[in-house]
Amino acid sequence: xxxxxxxxxxxxxxxxxxxxxxxxxxxxxxxxxxxxxxxxxxxxxxxxxxxxxxxxxxxxxxxxxxxxxxxxxxxxxxxxxxxxxxxxxxxxxxxxxxxxxxxxxxxxxxxxxxxxxxxxxxxxxxxxxxxxxxxxxxxxxxxxxxxxxxxxxxxxxxxxxxxxxxxxxxxxxxxxxxxxxxxxxxxxxxxxxxxxxxxxxxxxxxxxxxxxxxxxxxxxxxxxxxxxxxxxxxxxxxxxxxxxxxxxxxxxxxxxxxxxxxxxxxxxxxxxxxxxxxxxxxxxxxxxxxxxxxxxxxxxxxxxxxxxxxxxxxxxxxxxxxxxxxxxxxxxxxxxxxxxxxxxxxxxxxxxxxxxxxxxxxxxxxxxxxxxxxxxxxxxxxxxxxxxxxxxxxxxxxxxxxxxxxxxxxxxxxxx
Amino acid sequence: xxxxxxxxxxxxxxxxxxxxxxxxxxxxxxxxxxxxxxxxxxxxxxxxxxxxxxxxxxxxxxxxxxxxxxxxxxxxxxxxxxxxxxxxxxxxxxxxxxxxxxxxxxxxxxxxxxxxxxxxxxxxxxxxxxxxxxxxxxxxxxxxxxxxxxxxxxxxxxxxxxxxxxxxxxxxxxxxxxxxxxxxxxxxxxxxxxxxxxxxxxxxxxxxxxxxxxxxxxxxxxxxxxxxxxxxxxxxxxxxxxxxxxxxxxxxxxxxxxxxxxxxxxxxxxxxxxxxxxxxxxxxxxxxxxxxxxxxxxxxxxxxxxxxxxxxxxxxxxxxxxxxxxxxxxxxxxxxxxxxxxxxxxxxxxxxxxxxxxxxxxxxxxxxxxxxxxxxxxxxxxxxxxxxxxxxxxxxxxxxxxxxxxxxxxxxxxxx
Numbered sequence: 161x162x163x164x165x166x167x168x169x170x171x172x173x174x175x176x177x178x179x180x181x182x183x184x185x186x187x188x189x190x191x192x193x194x195x196x197x198x199x200x201x202x203x204x205x206x207x208x209x210x211x212x213x214x215x216x217x218x219x220x221x222x223x224x225x226x227x228x229x230x231x232x233x234x235x236x237x238x239x240x241x242x243x244x245x246x247x248x249x250x251x252x253x254x255x256x257x258x259x260x261x262x263x264x265x266x267x268x269x270x271x272x273x274x275x276x277x278x279x280x281x282x283x284x285x286x287x288x289x290x291x292x293x294x295x296x297x298x299x300x301x302x303x304x305x306x307x308x309x310x311x312x313x314x315x316x317x318x319x320x321x322x323x324x325x326x327x328x329x330x331x332x333x334x335x336x337x338x339x340x341x342x343x344x345x346x347x348x349x350x351x352x353x354x355x356x357x358x359x360x361x362x363x364x365x366x367x368x369x370x371x372x373x374x375x376x377x378x379x380x381x382x383x384x385x386x387x388x389x390x391x392x393x394x395x396x397x398x399x400x401x402x403x404x405x406x407x408x409x410x411x412x413x414x415x416x417x418x419x420x421x422x423x424x425x426x427x428x429x430x431x432x433x434x435x436x437x438x439x440x441x442x443x444x445x446x447x448x449x450x451x452x453x454x455x456x457x458x459x460x461x462x463x464x465x466x467x468x469x470x471x472x473x474x475x476x477x478x479x480x481x482x483x484x485x486x487x488x489x490x491x492x493x494x495x496x497x498x499x500x501x502x503x504x505x506x507x508x509x510x511x512x513x514x515x516x517x518x519x520x521x522x523x524x525x526x527x528x529x530x531x532x533x534x535x536x537x538x539x540x541x542x543x544x545x546x547x548x549x550x551x552x553x554x555x556x557x558x559x560x561x562x563x564x565x566x567x568x569x570x571x572x573x574x575x576x
Numbered sequence: 577x578x579x580x581x582x583x584x585x586x587x588x589x590x591x592x593x594x595x596x597x598x599x600x601x602x603x604x605x606x607x608x609x610x611x612x613x614x615x616x617x618x619x620x621x622x623x624x625x626x627x628x629x630x631x632x633x634x635x636x637x638x639x640x641x642x643x644x645x646x647x648x649x650x651x652x653x654x655x656x657x658x659x660x661x662x663x664x665x666x667x668x669x670x671x672x673x674x675x676x677x678x679x680x681x682x683x684x685x686x687x688x689x690x691x692x693x694x695x696x697x698x699x700x701x702x703x704x705x706x707x708x709x710x711x712x713x714x715x716x717x718x719x720x721x722x723x724x725x726x727x728x729x730x731x732x733x734x735x736x737x738x739x740x741x742x743x744x745x746x747x748x749x750x751x752x753x754x755x756x757x758x759x760x761x762x763x764x765x766x767x768x769x770x771x772x773x774x775x776x777x778x779x780x781x782x783x784x785x786x787x788x789x790x791x792x793x794x795x796x797x798x799x800x801x802x803x804x805x806x807x808x809x810x811x812x813x814x815x816x817x818x819x820x821x822x823x824x825x826x827x828x829x830x831x832x833x834x835x836x837x838x839x840x841x842x843x844x845x846x847x848x849x850x851x852x853x854x855x856x857x858x859x860x861x862x863x864x865x866x867x868x869x870x871x872x873x874x875x876x877x878x879x880x881x882x883x884x885x886x887x888x889x890x891x892x893x894x895x896x897x898x899x900x901x902x903x904x905x906x907x908x909x910x911x912x913x914x915x916x917x918x919x920x921x922x923x924x925x926x927x928x929x930x931x932x933x934x935x936x937x938x939x940x941x942x943x944x945x946x947x948x949x950x951x952x953x954x955x956x957x958x959x960x961x962x963x964x965x966x967x968x969x970x971x972x973x974x975x976x977x978x979x980x981x982x983x984x985x986x987x988x989x990x991x992x
Binding site for chain 2: 207208209229230269271272273274275276277278280333334335336337339343347354355357358359360362363364365366367368369375376378379380381432436440451452504506507508509513515517
């Protein structure tokens with residue numbers, strides 16, 4: 161019996177009682193489709209493992225997929241001498257690996273770490289950095305959207321942990337499944353590319369709260385309240401590059417990016433020792449929202465709009481002029497919006513005894529100049545939160561559309 | 577409304593639909609008791625968060641509690657000038673913090689990071705290192721069981737990440753709940769103690785497999801198969817220090833350790849790049865078990881006993897003489913056994929590009945000289961696995977019995 165068969169058998173054993181294996185693993189259609197096998201409480205216990213995301217589709221997975229509890233971000237550089245041919249072979253290997261792992265099947269020469277786990281909502285997402293295009297002789301295909309981000313005054317960027325020729329985002333609802341995928345991706349890089357940097361993050365576990373998409377960051381704030389929703393009429397236009405001739409207009413976008421998106425990655429250190437010295441009221445004034453439930457200081461619930469003009473009895477703004485929620489509000493940024501899909505990180509104690517912890521900020525947009533950049537420019541100038549955070553690394557990556565069956569991610573760029 | 581009330585309300589909102597809040601949070605009896613609120617699939621989603629462990633009891637939590645998906649191990653040293661009085665006050669604060677957090681309630685001056693999560697099976701376990709007793713003037717109360725472990729030839733121990741006056745083990749089924757507890761414990765240390773080292777680990781998430789206690793390590797092996805089971809007739813005698821006069825006899829154990837246990841902590845780096853170069857068959861010969869299901873190479877299933885005398889057609893032992901499973905088998909070690917309850921760890925890439933990953937090995941026993949030490953001595957001499965691992969840090973801690981209501985952990989040692 162091959163490893164492949166063993167894994168399949170064990171997986172079937174896990175989800176078989178729900179009688180819905182086909183649903184969980186095979187029939188997940190649509191770009192962001194995911195299937196949950198929920199049955200009686202006994203089998204419901206194993207649904208975290210048996211839930212799978214689809215590798216093939218118009219968009220890559222890991223963008224609109226539900227946030228996962230574990231993530232790895234990893235950047236690679238092509239080795240000297242590797243060009244377009246090697247990059248194409250690499251993307252072909254990586255796509256095959258991702259498709260198998262996301263279906264709960266083992267990789268070639270599998271390490272066994274994810275055996276009997278099921279796909280566990282694994283997603284593997286691939287992107288190209290600015291330097292990729294020169295190294296592969298494809299500079300003419302480089303989108304202007306990959307032009308370097310402007311420098312921000314709060315940046316303390318470590319170039320060794322920034323950028324990279326290639327970027328892979330791995331997410332899963334199990335730490336072993338995520339680690340297994342990371343090793344498989346690194347092994348499949350073979351002699352073509354070397355790991356440049358790698359970061360690990362986390363979000364709330366499935367089953368901890370009734371709302372799986374709501375997570376708190378390590379400052380204790382509910383994060384992602386104002387995210388665009390897939391049901392918004394302009395969601396696709398904001399997040400994904402439209403297909404040529406779709407009439408949506410996307411000047412300067414190369415055809416190979418149709419269905420793709422741009423990921424801005426920022427390692428944002430939180431100065432938690434300083435932050436935690438503030439009392440609750442002062443923390444809420446920095447953010448402009450209540451910590452307990454994320455509601456604006458002007459009242460209502462988490463999803464209530466901020467009343468930016470409301471003043472208190474003393475005439476001062478209830479949501480202060482420098483409150484993070486005010487400055488980052490889409491209505492304060494000509495509608496600029498991005499889909500934030502971060503992981504928290506905690507890499508133990510720094511040399512000075514403070515926690516090396518914060519946010520692996522990942523945001524998605526059809527154009528960084530209409531998403532991350534204008535919002536960050538405003539935050540950089542006047543955000544009360546900036547005293548308590550430090551951007552330590554940065555990356556900007558072009559994430560092509562999803563692969564159709566028989567295709568690999570990036571094929572439309574890499575095949576002559 | 578206080579933070580406390582807010583948290584309670586949100587928690588009730590989460591598990592209220594199951595109509596079993598009292599069961600989940602209040603009525604968890606017994607030293608290792610835990611309650612799962614399982615109802616229809618919709619509410620079953622939130623049972624990971626609403627499950628709680630009991631702080632009070634004969635034994636501390638986190639020893640026989642089900643393994644959790646996230647863990648922090650952290651050691652503290654008392655500051656210069658802090659003695660028994662300060663240590664007693666510290667243990668009183670820590671115990672109060674642990675009791676509140678394990679019930680899903682906020683800590684004093686809470687950071688909010690675990691708001692609306694529920695207890696998520698949080699356990700917080702406290703231990704004393706060898707150096708604690710001199711610093712507190714309690715050398716006469718120090719158990720001989722805390723005498724330094726022998727040096728092993730495979731040790732490459734970093735003293736800065738080893739030992740410590742005090743040790744805290746935190747486990748939870750949510751990363752944010754675990755991080756929140758870590759910060760609360762560090763904050764409650766106040767001016768009395770400083771963090772000496774801190775490590776973070778993980779296991780499989782709840783709901784990924786049908787058997788939550790089975791986890792694989794980062795070499796892909798099923799881990800913990802031969803662990804003593806609470807149903808074993810001699811489990812308590814092996815794991816816990818008996819009460820004085822119980823007739824079990826425990827020479828040299830001080831009275832204050834009744835109901836306690838000794839934790840041996842080893843940071844075991846796995847040399848995964850080397851390990852993964854072995855093919856599956858060679859890996860299985862190193863371990864003596866099949867990777868797919870953990871069954872002995874002599875056949876059967878995961879829990880089948882190894883047939884240590886069986887030879888193959890060529891006359892050689894089926895389970896090789898240096899196989900890890902043979903050398904560590906209790907029947908090969910005069911019955912020496914310990915309760916292993918580890919976390920995997922992965923701290924990114926080491927400077928040489930290899931993964932800084934492996935096992936935060938934690939084992940529990942009534943006497944290290946009848947648990948960890950004899951087994952590790954044998955492994956150190958002839959374990960085929962030793963080529964692929966490196967012990968990088970070590971700690972040995974006396975973990976007193978659990979606190980009764982109104983008592984704090986360690987009170988029987990620290991109060992005159």
